[in-house]
Amino acid sequence: MANHANAINKVKILVVGDSGVGKSSLVHLICHGQALSNSSWTIGCSVEVRVHEYREGTPSQRPYFVELWDVGGSNSHKNARHVFYNPVHGIILVHDLTNRKSQLNLRRWLSEVLIKEGGGTKARTPLVEEFDAEQFGGFAQVYGVKKMPVFVVGTKQDQIAEVRTSVRVRTSSIADECAADEISVNCHDQRSLAPGSSNAVKLSRFFDKVIERQQTTTSRAEPAGISFLERENSMYRRNKSVSSFIASN
């Protein structure tokens, strides 16, 4: 798809998971390359942007704005958060490696997003606590139809023994079901996503996958590209990481 020379494309990725698993810490690490010093509960949703070089090192390389929509996981917002779910081009599922329940809940988070992302006909779908996969033909079917790129991140790697980490990574069935890559990180340590590391390479590959999907599914209602003038809107202005990231590259 040809793009105007002075336009940068963008994709939107949702970051979901239980409250306190480390979504905001992870997003900060991805977008700023350093640990978030003090985090607090995310109210509603917070958006950060990372400039990603699509197909880096190939002739088709070009920059993309990757918007990371960090959705607060608190149950008190469960009835309102679906407003953030459409459109979406990819999903990062975050769980806490020390909290098994947060890993089991990823299936519910993914189902919630996939069903809401459809919009319209399923507008009255029950939210996560009441979700019944059977009602919608099962998780696999819902996922199979959507084929949404998914990436799974286990946080707080520093709080568990190394042996347990590898076991956890192998047993994450949600990643298997979605053919998703999975990484384990310590959000307090920037080396977890150091450039060139296996984690960083997997994340970069996921971003490429999201961009590829967006290129094949871009809706008429949402233009694929935004001009540099449009870039000056408030969302980008409040996010200093865009300019600092460009500068560091």
Ligand SMILES: Nc1nc2c(ncn2[C@@H]2O[C@H](COP(=O)(O)OP(=O)(O)OP(=O)(O)O)[C@@H](O)[C@H]2O)c(=O)[nH]1
């Ligand atoms: N030790 C350790 N602590 C972490 C890690 N990631 C996050 N934390 C801590 O976990 C707490 C919760 O992190 P947040 O990033 O605010 O969690 P969240 O998922 O955004 O939570 P909500 O906004 O409520 O949905 C904070 O005190 C973080 O410092 C990690 O990898 N290791």
Ligand SMILES: [Mg+2]
């Ligand atoms: Mg948060």
